[in-house]
Amino acid sequence: MKRHTIAVIVNDQPGVLQRVSGLFGRRGFNIESITVGTSEEAGLSRMVIVTTGDDKTLEQVIKQLYKLIDVIKVVDLSANPMVGRELALIKVNAEPAARPEIMGVVETFRAAVVDIGTHSLMVQVVGDTEKIDAMVELMKPYGIRELSRTGVTAMIRGNAK
């Protein structure tokens, strides 16, 4: 089972997300994360989907996506050198005594503290999935109160489109 990251350029129509995610569910394809936002072109949205499966499954995923009338283009990003980024907000228990230690981790990860409560800190971290996983692991001992991850957005490096 490999992890694949694909970009799906779709018409910005009501129901498109449902068509795409419904297709994955119905055909038994796995979705690890899905993000949607605007693209460089008005009227088109860009979805980035992380899915797992063998190469044959990926081929079917792409072919089935192309059958949707609102799908303009599908790119297998992970077949290329790519930049994949995710953002996470982590609200962690932080009594004043524990804060310097937490700040140390935050700095090492080039993360940021974006909110301070009387007993908690909110940490924002950006990076690839592995980096976020690592950060979450390191925060666990302090006690994570809330965690929110955006899922991956990604692009191919260099001039390729």
Added chain:
Amino acid sequence: MVAQNATLRSKEEIKENLRKPEVITGSEILLRSLVLEDVECVFGYPGGAVLYIYDAMHGFSDFKHLLTRHEQGAIHAADGYARASGKVGVCIATSGPGATNLVTGIATAYMDSVPLVVITGNVATTLIGTDAFQEADITGITMPITKHSYLVRKAADLPRIIHEAFHIANTGRKGPVLIDIPKDVSAELTLFEPVTEVSIRGYNPTVQPNKLQVDKMLKAISEAERPIVLAGGGVVYSGGHEELHEFIIKSGIPITTTLLGLGAFPSGEDLWLGMPGMHGTYTANMSIQSADLLINIGARFDDRVTGKLAGFAPHAKIVHIDIDPAEIGKNVPTDIPIVGDVKTVLQLANKDVKYAAKADAWRAQIAASKLEKPFKYQDSDEELKPQWVIEMLYEESKGEAIVTTDVGQHQMWAAQYYKFNKPRSWVTSGGLGTMGFGFPSAIGAQMANPDRLVISINGDGGMQMCAQELAICAINNIPVKVVIINNQVLGMVRQWQELIYDNRYSHIDLSGSPDFVKLADAYGVRGFRASTKEEARAAWIEAMNHPGPAVVEFVVRKHENVYPMVTQGSTIDQMIMGDAE
């Protein structure tokens, strides 16, 4: 000739009038657009959300509207119309329960790639999402079973959407397209401007194949010692039956046609092996299993054809020709993929294809097998045998009829014992296997072909799923000949319970069925019943010669099974040959 020209001109005249830009309602836009798409017949059922549309149809005569007695009848009729004509079938239903009554029919058409435009009403845009009276999210419900769908937001979008919908439905891999029209949109006044062009970014079916791939196939043919063609519904849908015929004659490759491919190749010809798969011929199945080259033309390797996939065509190099790239490699790994329209691919191939010269021994072997192992049954003079009934229907109709079927044993016997020589003469629910399809689809087929004999073959079970449409036949004098093969049970289920569930017959007894002759009579349709060969032939001839609709019930042996049979999980060479062996 003169009369024909006159009607042509008047049709154009109608259209000319309808093309004028004018401020009209969404409903009127819908009707005009349908006429401009060459729609001649619409099947539908009114209700609150489509009242404006039906109001606009009051006195409207530029296409015919048939009021069915159930929305399921409407959509299966539209489906039968499309399959028998090659044109897009159209049906209309109201919101909520009207729309959800279409779901089975939409799924049926989707599975068999049938072009339909399905129009549903919806509650007003201001009420959508409020659980309003008779609201259902029909675009959401049908997303997995439509090729595409539209929820119309304003009347001004209707001309484009309708034109796109017809284009999408009937190009590429065909399929049903749903247009959901909220009530306020059908009432809204707007300037109607007809749309004649389509440009849908992201929708460009590949029609022209890659020449290199076609050449690879031709090379494989020249090297093959045991080649076989497996042809499916795609041949019929692309209109490529003549090209297929040329391809087979030039190459000399034996051909088997799937259930939906019946009629794509003349059944009388030497190279035709019959149907493959679960109830296919011995020769077709055995030939697939020993072939060294299998050329799939417009079929989708359904599991009823392949049996256990792991052991399917184990020695064959696989060529797969399909307009839908997603079909290639979906079930069976493909050595030579050819994406394109079947007709176009075969035209290209026919320029260079050579006779498969190394396959002489193979052809001889197949010819012998065909003689030795045709479909067989044990006839009887005491009880009426269903296979005999189908053969008799074939003889008396000289093989010229359009045959529609329901689902079950009678469907398989019809596929086995009625012989098809022309495409679009065989209408059956293959992919979904929808009971209730057989009779209403015949109404559609007859509307598309007023001058042909249309025979609808049903079981006593399935006939009771849409029998109410007898009213349509009676009122409009649609001369469908409805055959009921009455074995007093859900036959196909009985067969499985006998063979696979150790004779444990659970809930298959259809006692309490109506007297079908009286039922027909109640609707004003001629009814006949036959229990012996003599009665059967006489009743059938009388029914066939009767100018209007007729129902003929054949009371047949209850315990008859369809053979050969490949049980699920077996490879297709593991056939149970049955009684006659």
